[in-house]
Amino acid sequence: MKAVCWMGTSDVQTMTVDDPKILNPHDAILKITRTAICGSDLHLYDGFIPTMESGDILGHEFMGLVEEVGKDVTNLRRGDRVVVPFTIACGNCIFCKKKIWSACDNTNPNAHLMEAAYGYSGSGLFGYSHMMGGYAGGQAQYVRVPFANVGPLKIESDLPDEKVLFLSDIFPTGYMAAENAQIEEGDTVAVWGCGPVGIFAIASAFMLGAARVIAIDRLPERLEMARNFGAITVDYSEEDVDVLTAIKDLTGGMGPDSCIDAVGLEAHSTELQGFYDKVKTAVMLETDRPSVLRQAIQAVRKGGTLSIPGVYGGLLDKVPFGAAFGKGITMKMGQTNMHNYMKPLLERVEKGQIDPSSIISHRITLDEVPEMYKVWRDKRDNVTKIVIDPWAERAA
Amino acid sequence: MDRALSEKPTAEKVPQSGAAGVVLNGHYLPPPADKDGKQWVRTSALILKPVSDLYELWRDVEKASLWQEQIVEVRATGPKTSHWVMLTGDDPDKSIEWDSEVLNDEPGKRIAWNSIGGDSDNAGEVIFETAPGGRGTVVTVLQEFHMSKLASAWETLTGRNPKQAIIENLRHFKALAETGEIPRTQGQPHGPRGTSGKTKKSLYGETIATPPGGQRIAS
The missing domain is CATH 3.40.50.720 (NAD(P)-binding Rossmann-like Domain)
Structure with missing residues (x-):
């Protein structure tokens, strides 16, 4: 598949990498239909967040169609349309039970790195450094979603992707x-x-x-x-x-x-x-x-x-x-306790109280992402929000 | 001692002696100091599962390979004895082996063990206690080991300090108990790592295989 990889400070490249696969019983694989570049991705681009490794797939604002589920995912089926929260939560630890989902105890495989820096580790995040888990992100055509029984929000209305995509991070944040x-x-x-x-x-x-x-x-x-x-x-x-x-x-x-x-x-x-x-x-x-x-x-x-x-x-x-x-x-x-807000905010979008897509200024392909990171950082071209269709080909 | 305040409706009794020597006569004690080639590590985790479930998962020694790093096989050789095989790197043919014996088994409370020959000299105990306020179970592990073939192989070949490995193992145990799996990123796609990426992976402990957890239970 195609994916956007961090290759060093100010160096982002669209590359061909392996497709993701199910690694744990609560995983799901999504075919991504829309994804975005976040302002916080610029902190990675500019080298402000430590523990990035060259080859890391970026992106934590994405949605798509369920392609495959692990054996313990019972609430999703192939073909379901979902928005995925950027924080990964297990749903079972004391923090998830307290609804402080972004402090989940069980989703960061590199918790010891964050413990050394912060005292305790927060939840894993998609595409946001190895201290935050080292999970591959969603500026790609496919993504693996751990604990898919807990995070993804099913979209059952016919609202276009662009109106619900930002439930993945920036609207709840x-x-x-x-x-x-x-x-x-x-x-x-x-x-x-x-x-x-x-x-x-x-x-x-x-x-x-x-x-x-x-x-x-x-x-x-x-x-x-x-x-x-x-x-x-x-x-x-x-x-x-x-x-x-x-x-x-x-x-x-x-x-x-x-x-x-x-x-x-x-x-x-x-x-x-x-x-x-x-x-x-x-x-x-x-x-x-x-x-x-x-x-x-x-x-x-x-x-x-x-x-x-x-x-x-x-x-x-x-x-x-x-x-x-x-x-x-x-x-x-603190990081957003995503899981508390996605559903109530979806209802506001469904009722027409707010149109989140009104902030979008640029719609691009995966191949255009590297140059758009520069535009986004330098705030050129009246950029306000960049959305990516990972399956679109570059316009000739 | 206890008479300065009489109004404390939800206070629990201060333990006179706590798990693994954490508290003695109402006072905190640090873990034992490393001495004479003997190293100690004490670590604890709050797990939202009943004491009995956690005791049983830990006592099932053959399941240890699901959640302990580098342990590829544990075979029960008797009601209290077991044989352990541990990888010392990526090469599946390179391993160390030892036998272990449960010295003290208090169901639902405490398990203590000791190695009884082979490539490792270690002893430890795990204590299960209801957390203050009844909010889950505190699991405390106290382990000692001699810097031997085990400890040195562990550190030089896996890149993980053996004390950190005990801490990580308890973290894996908690994740497996609470969620049925251990979080992992090994096997996910990525672009070329280059030299710096590979160095960082090793530095961050990411080259150590995450134990299978729910993967093996699943299949």
């Missing part, structure tokens, strides 16, 4: 971000980053009762998307715009009830600190560039909540913890 923001009716919420997760966080904040959402980014196409979803936008790259002042101006000086960092470890910053973090990460004195995190901690109101769906991987420098303590804020974060 944006929704959990809003849930973690502990929004009460009438709240004001500020969202940093108007990429796909930020956009779904904005939409979800409104669904959960926000009266006003302030969206912060610098790219015109993203700011426009945020306004389409109902947010007030702030372009931090405009001359004379200071984000903290803007946020105070828009909240009567009080600050937002909740802040959402939908950017994560590779934040771009126009300030001096942006240069500082670039240098420190380049010489490996710091692994992440937390400029959004710093700003969000400053911006949130006293006693407010900071929700962090953006990915962080390692060590952060100069995080204003005194401000966090001084204002008595709450911080909530």
